[in-house]
Amino acid sequence: MALDPKLRAQAEAWLQEDPDEDTRAELRRLLEAEDEAELADRFQGMLTFGTAGLRGLLGAGPHRMNRVVVLRATAGYCAHLLASVPDAAERGVVVGYDGRRKSRQLADDAAAVIAGMGLRARVFEHVTPTPLVAFALLDQEAAGALVITASHNPPDYNGYKVFWENGAQIVPPHDAAIAAAIAEVGPLSSIPRGDARTVLGPDVAGRYLAGVAALLKHPEAPRDLVIAHTALHGVGAPYVRRALKDAGFEQVHEVASQREPDGTFPTVAFPNPEEEGAMDAVGALAREVGADLVLANDPDADRLAVEVLHEGAYVRLTGNEIGCLLAAYLLEEGDADAERLVVESVVSSPMLLDIAAAHGARGEQTLTGHKWIQNRGIELEQEEGLAFVFGYEEALGYACGTLVRDKDGISAAVVMADLAAFCRAQGMTLIDYREQCWRRYGLYLSDQVSIVLPGAEGAGRIRGMMETARAEPPTTLGGLAVTAVQDFATRTRRAADGTETPLTFPSADVVVFEIDGGHRAMLRPSGTEPKLKMYFDVRVTMAEGESVEAAQRRGGELLAAVVADFRAAFG
Template identity: 50%
Template sequence: MPDSDGLLARARAFLEQDVDPDDRAELESLLKADDREELAARFAGPLTFGTAGIRGILGAGESRMNRSLVLRVTHGLVSYLLEVVPDAARRGIVIARDGRHRSDVFQKDAAAVVTALGVRVHWIEGPNPTPLLAFGVKQLGAAAGIVITASHNPPEYNGYKVYWENGAQIIPPVDAGIAAAIAVAPPANAIPREESSSLVAEVDLADDYLDAVNGLALSQEADTSSFAVAYSALHGVGQRLFLEALGRRGFKKLFPVREQGVPDGNFPTVRFPNPEEPGAFELVLGEAERHGCPLVLVNDPDADRLGAAVRDGEGRYTALSGNEIGVLLASYILARTREPKPLVVSTVVSSRMVEKMCTELGVRYADTLTGFKWIANEAMRLEATEGCRFVFGFEEALGYTVGTVVRDKDGISAGLLLAEMAAGLAENGETLLDELERLRERYGRFVSRQKSFTLTGKEGARAIEDAMRRLRDEPLEQIASERVRFHVKDGVLIYDLEAGGRIAVRPSGTEPKLKFYLEIVGADAASRLDAMERDLLRVAGLDSL
């Protein structure tokens, strides 16, 4: 067949520059079979580098995550770093990885490029939590950090995330500078690599990190030794440090799910390794029931997120939403912090209940776009300009950070504080559910819901664009029976409800999803949310999906 669209030419050009024998064989097989459909999927345009780094399905091709991409991204990153960060070569780059397929290979490739360009590498050996890498950048005074991870994505994914010298994920204009440098990087097979170098030094940061996390404890009086916690790492990298962190705090009755405790990129016991997804808690709830645990805690595969479930008075377990965990942690921290000018930062799609809490307590509150890169960088900006001290940040997607130990979300330190809070309540025969009810009585009955649509491929991308355009071009003044005020914040569509609460709509930055966030205050929550959801989806043109 003729190559009218240049697809075969692009595939052959990529093949000539590919450095990986397995990827080359895979691509050669597709070319030999003339599999245009699969080739078109793999050459639909290069994966783009942004504030979340880069993430994609593993495989050969420009639209896939592979060694050739890692080499070019690293070359671009280091080239830009040497231009803009003082003394970057001496300060070096911290490099870590999770336990996914090819993460070990990608970590080695990244280090080989970094050292070939004359920059030191602080090497974290083995699969480790992402928060440890973020901590390490600050602790070592490094110029940047690289972690190979795809967080909670399905098994076929991997990714490459960058942290800047301040220990936070990158934001503009750094992302654009790195992307521009990647665009002019040499072909993968022409990029210099140094497989063994004296510039590489292995670093062990675990003890320093655990000491810092333990320093976040807020109540030494709580009887942690008799309080039982069930835990799952969801086949990720969190178990070792999570159990050690709670053990140092005095928790002795810890019951991890054995089948999910060792890193395994296949994630064999869960369909989606995400604590937000149905089924992720199945095995850990069984573990909790066997040992009578009042609290269940779950990390995602790179341990930067935290899910939780609580046993009620009748022995049933209730999963807490990301907003509910955020409200509980915010209340616990603000009631005990010694900071004279505490600061809390959240996102525009997270619960307004924390904002109301901060307003009533006289605490500085700010919200940002979705993503911890925005939370961390805004917190540092406000600390510098207003003299306040960041004590807590959260986003509804199970992301939390306590204090300034890690300038990113950290499911380990958040888990420690939530377990400490639960243990203190248990001494009075209460649970986190009782505390949540007290907070609702004080600040209002905020009820939230999220609706997501996964829309893949070019058609899916068009459907997401069309839905956003319809909602943007037809700004609603009323949704169901609720009066709203519509505005747009950096691409996020926001409807503030006159009766309290908020609706926000945005495309995901890391997955082919369109997300709807709905929150209301007051009675008849379920029926009101149902009506608003139906109305919104009708206008978006998604009511038939």
């Protein structure tokens, strides 16, 4: 069967513009093979530009990450900056990139467009962690920043993440405005390009690392911890090494096979420390050197995973546990006189709100992602004079203070090491500190369930279940009363007695069920996959003298009952 003429014409027009010989050769092979399915996938439309910027498979065509897409995206981004940000041309745009395939070339293309459109291109010459790019935006008082990275995605992916002048990732309406500006970009030949660059030197990293050191709460605590670290073939190793050394930690051992940037990620199937097997190498190193603390960053160093040696075995902390331990430490050991603020994503543990309340701090929840956490923090700083102390999301993303207005796995690693040293000085491990927190603030147990519903039929079922959740919410879950329903789509909270109050969240397709006793269940469709996602949290108040195991059993029984009832209603 002959290739669709319209599809062939689209591919041949792309070949005329594409400056990359690799993707041109790839596209020619597909045309010669008349691979209609593959070509149709690549030319189904442009990669969607959203609040996360762009992310996709590397390859030829508008629905892939490549030089053409980055050149056009940068032209649209710069046009919006010039129209919206005062003195954008002089303030310029910071550009960084990770160690993935094509990252340097894509960063060079972005810098060329920035310069060509009359803005100052402030560039890192070498691979750079995403948190350092976000720091440099504020440090340089730039109008914006972009980083070429696909974070913890598989090796065939790359991405394009953008930041606004306030230091945080973009949120609406900037995403739609940038997407509209990209759509207005003409032929590639019409995009101006220039050679001028302002190179960001080691002084920027020096100021960042000094800021990380300033986050320490107990630098006087003995630094005799043995630490094992992996960068998972990413760009974080030299910065984590230096930051830990500056904090006084000398016994730091790195996984040599994963220390240097390598976009093929040869030793892991999936370079995400949350994934099964990703921490096997650092776990083996920890056992070899007798590490007290195990730290793992994702490839662009904005996430952190933690394991702890406790009573002869290594215990993996969950993302919620890491977030709540860091928050408790920063609030317990910080300035109690300040009007303090902590912020988390709504799918993260409500335990953070209990920790905040115990310390007279403000606890807030936002939609998922640090773009929302940071922009909400900035908003409350400006409107109410609150001091942002900490923000986190359960997917291993943490922000300690305002050094970086994004998640930062490097500073989080150093603060976690500081906390571990502080605990050790008192004869404890982080696991003992976790128990202290559970006894003081409440023991929270969490669970997640994802139901895969592919295709048009699945999408219809997901819509139907969300409609049912709103129209016919359960009145009990796990034998306990549902006391209120939060509907983010209408931005309202409706109590069981019918009383309605407004929500501060941006509108989203999320429904939360509050359950008597401080428990909750949540339902939302995935934004990237054909899945219906369910989240559950139960709170257990530990009795005097009750063991952790007994409290966990009680909580586990309630959690199982809530999950069973919820799945019977919606799953």
